[in-house]
Amino acid sequence: xxxxxxxxxxxxxxxxxxxxxxxxxxxxxxxxDWAELRVTIASIAICDGVD
Numbered sequence: 001x002x003x004x005x006x007x008x009x010x011x012x013x014x015x016x017x018x019x020x021x022x023x024x025x026x027x028x029x030x031x032x033d034w035a036e037l038r039v040t041i042a043s044i045a046i047c048d049g050v051d
Contacts, residue, residue, distance in 0.1 A: 001009070026032075026040060 025044070026037060
């Protein structure tokens with residue numbers, strides 16, 4: 001692979017890791033209960049803002 005593409009590959013791997021982490025936390029989006037999903041996301045957002 002050309003060296004000039006290395007930074008793009010690194011970013012792609014980061015996005016894949018983010019996707020996998022979200023899927024682990026939130027479950028499979030195809031089977032989502034959207035009301036429950038909104039509560040979970042709001043809970044994460046609130047907890048993230050607490051120091």
